[in-house]
Amino acid sequence: xxxxxxxxxxxxxLVPHDDQSTQPSEFVPHLFYSLYQIRKDPSxxxxxxxxxxxIKHRLKNCKSLIATNEDCRNLLSKSxxxxxxxxxxxxxxxxxxxxxLDDLGKRLQVFKERK
Amino acid sequence: MLSQSEFAPDTPANILSRGHVRxxxxxxxxxAMSSGNNNDDELSKVQIYADLTQYEEKLAALVxxxxxxxxxxxxxxxxxxxxxxxxxxxxxxxEYDRIDSELNRLDKESNELDRKTKEVLETLSECYEMxxxxxxxxxxxxxxxxxxxxxxxxxxxxxxxYATKLSKFTxxxxxxxxxxxxxxxxxxxxxxxLRRGMLAIASLHSKEMTRIPGEPEEEEADATEKQGSGDKNxxxxxxxxxxxxxxxxxxxxxxxxxxxVFTENPTxxxxxxxxxxxxxxxxxxxxxxxxxxxx
Numbered sequence: 001x002x003x004x005x006x007x008x009x010x011x012x013x014l015v016p017h018d019d020q021s022t023q024p025s026e027f028v029p030h031l032f033y034s035l036y037q038i039r040k041d042p043s044x045x046x047x048x049x050x051x052x053x054x055i056k057h058r059l060k061n062c063k064s065l066i067a068t069n070e071d072c073r074n075l076l077s078k079s080x081x082x083x084x085x086x087x088x089x090x091x092x093x094x095x096x097x098x099x100x101l102d103d104l105g106k107r108l109q110v111f112k113e114r115k
Numbered sequence: 116m117l118s119q120s121e122f123a124p125d126t127p128a129n130i131l132s133r134g135h136v137r138x139x140x141x142x143x144x145x146x147a148m149s150s151g152n153n154n155d156d157e158l159s160k161v162q163i164y165a166d167l168t169q170y171e172e173k174l175a176a177l178v179x180x181x182x183x184x185x186x187x188x189x190x191x192x193x194x195x196x197x198x199x200x201x202x203x204x205x206x207x208x209x210e211y212d213r214i215d216s217e218l219n220r221l222d223k224e225s226n227e228l229d230r231k232t233k234e235v236l237e238t239l240s241e242c243y244e245m246x247x248x249x250x251x252x253x254x255x256x257x258x259x260x261x262x263x264x265x266x267x268x269x270x271x272x273x274x275x276x277y278a279t280k281l282s283k284f285t286x287x288x289x290x291x292x293x294x295x296x297x298x299x300x301x302x303x304x305x306x307x308x309l310r311r312g313m314l315a316i317a318s319l320h321s322k323e324m325t326r327i328p329g330e331p332e333e334e335e336a337d338a339t340e341k342q343g344s345g346d347k348n349x350x351x352x353x354x355x356x357x358x359x360x361x362x363x364x365x366x367x368x369x370x371x372x373x374x375x376v377f378t379e380n381p382t383x384x385x386x387x388x389x390x391x392x393x394x395x396x397x398x399x400x401x402x403x404x405x406x407x408x409x410x
Contacts, residue, residue, distance in 0.1 A: 003216055004212050007211060014201070046182075048178050059174075067158060067164070073158065074157065076161040076162070076211060077161055083211075087214065090221045094224055104232070108235070
């Protein structure tokens, strides 16, 4: 179960079944079945347009969700490797901040003991 | 409701003003365009967004090819590839979700550290302000010295009041030289000197003043003896008799005792009465304090 709201919505839209395991696409079998139906009945060529409608609708919704959700867009705009590098940098910054605060606390303790 | 531009004729001024309106709104448009460009830049970097777009394009191409009765297998293969890419990107959502949680944790920790640092710095700033508000050590020392100096000085009125209280129970210090201060240097005698002189004279004549009327006068007998003993004091003895005569009611027992008359030179009288008195008493009775030589 994804914690990020935007990611979960996009995921649920593309993979309706709540399963974290790698799910094969349901679009390709559906398209294969539609093409098979057209092959059986070539006169009904509009069937593919109709049957792919729900696929287009989901793709459009997913794009809209990603485009409108700033957090999600910002998160997905970088690769995993780039984010890991960022996290390492942030941890280093936090370490510096922690050290500075500790030094400040030690200096204050020295003043307190001196008093 | 019609806007103003619909009523405004196409005069040069109106055209200029419209241009001005356009130019003033350029910044807003440029802001919106820049934000849109940023969004587009971010979206172009989002892999799954690109996959979705490509999926749409390939699907549209497939539908079109089928509609045209010219199905292209290549498009189908490309669609399958895009589908794989899309679901591969979707699989990375778990990793992105973990990254998002990690970033949230780091942000939270960073905010907490920032808050603590801010609190410490604010406390330090308050302490600094308080310390700045305190007076300097040199100033405190100076004020202390000035206060102590002021305390060491006693006000003259306070000192005199205290001395007045003490004077009832104390005496003049034995080492105090009376000649250095006091009325001795004045041209007139002080009241205490006057009183002292009167009392001293009165004490010299205490026998006469306290003599009971009718009692034999011893003084006269003594004076006769003294007169007989030598001519040196004879004259003085006469003067004494003359001076004492009014004060010796023994000769005229029924006469009223005359009051004491202050002679011009009481020293002589005293000397005449008591020749055996020591010289220092004569000095004490020197009431003529005016000494023209001193001035």
